[in-house]
Amino acid sequence: MQKILVARPIFADVIERLKQHFEVEWNNGDVLSADELARRLADKDGALTAGDPIGAATLAAAPKLRVVSNMAVGYNNFDMAAFNAANVLGTNTPDVLNESTADFGWALMMAAARRIAESEHWLRAGHWQKWSYDGFLGVDLYGSTLGVIGMGRIGQALARRARGFNMRVVYHNRSRVAPEIEAGLNATYLPKAELLREADHVVLVLPYTAENHHTIGAAELAFMKPTATLTNIARGGIVDDAALAEALREKRIAAAGLDVFEGEPNLNPALLTVPNVVLTPHIASATERTRRAMANLAADNLIAGLGEGPRAGQPPNPINPEVIGRARS
Numbered sequence: 001m002q003k004i005l006v007a008r009p010i011f012a013d014v015i016e017r018l019k020q021h022f023e024v025e026w027n028n029g030d031v032l033s034a035d036e037l038a039r040r041l042a043d044k045d046g047a048l049t050a051g052d053p054i055g056a057a058t059l060a061a062a063p064k065l066r067v068v069s070n071m072a073v074g075y076n077n078f079d080m081a082a083f084n085a086a087n088v089l090g091t092n093t094p095d096v097l098n099e100s101t102a103d104f105g106w107a108l109m110m111a112a113a114r115r116i117a118e119s120e121h122w123l124r125a126g127h128w129q130k131w132s133y134d135g136f137l138g139v140d141l142y143g144s145t146l147g148v149i150g151m152g153r154i155g156q157a158l159a160r161r162a163r164g165f166n167m168r169v170v171y172h173n174r175s176r177v178a179p180e181i182e183a184g185l186n187a188t189y190l191p192k193a194e195l196l197r198e199a200d201h202v203v204l205v206l207p208y209t210a211e212n213h214h215t216i217g218a219a220e221l222a223f224m225k226p227t228a229t230l231t232n233i234a235r236g237g238i239v240d241d242a243a244l245a246e247a248l249r250e251k252r253i254a255a256a257g258l259d260v261f262e263g264e265p266n267l268n269p270a271l272l273t274v275p276n277v278v279l280t281p282h283i284a285s286a287t288e289r290t291r292r293a294m295a296n297l298a299a300d301n302l303i304a305g306l307g308e309g310p311r312a313g314q315p316p317n318p319i320n321p322e323v324i325g326r327a328r329s
């Protein structure tokens, strides 16, 4: 039987599924250090990860490893050049999380715009003595302009929600999406700086790559309206968190909603001291149904990637399909 490592706690019934095909070592505890992960992978044929960094050194220490299945759509934790050089297949879990993640992005955007977290903290702290006409005035979503940066599957799911709020949709993406998709979403392509100038609510839904590092920094924040909100449901590092904290403190933008952070789970401490930001612990895909779907899809990818089950050799979501069938190097 081939050996696999499940590097994180996941649903126990998914572990049972994997046990039908593999000898499973399960880390049902704390996040493994890089050294511990490499040590445990030394004799494994496959691994199921969730954001754990896998690079050249880890692959070199695991000569039998052929498939690493990430329980996430984003795979910036994989060094794909190293995967390709070693002929190791990487897989991810797209699509099953689109709607839950878009719902959450919408919730964060609304919470930021309407100051929900800020006013709730104030109320809990016992400050509510009387109603006041200017208490926690926010900014409207209805009839405003939504700016989506990253018009992939989740970005499109967000844009579809804008219809019910009678919003104009502008977007920026590496390349323009197909005209029929633009037409279906009633979305207009804009260069990034123009989008930032025009949008009332900017939402980031792009993958993290070296080129997307600090897509939003001090210069970009300066383009935004003082009444605008910024929501990041993509990845830490896409926003310069220090520059954002400063812009929020100085009210150069109205508010922000952040589910992902540079260096998470450690946050830039400045973010914890500004009131006009809603902070959540990377939970945009966290519904019972979606996380189960992600875990099962990650298992499907690993099972098929390692040549088991009805789809042997044809995993549903290969990131680098060109290495399938090649000998490990």
Ligand code: 8YV
Pocket (backbone or CB within 6 Å): 049, 050, 051, 071, 072, 073, 074, 075, 097, 284, 285
């Ligand atoms: C994951 C995510 O839960 O899919 C992604 O890219 O950010 C989340 O849905 C998280 O990355 C854990 O792997």
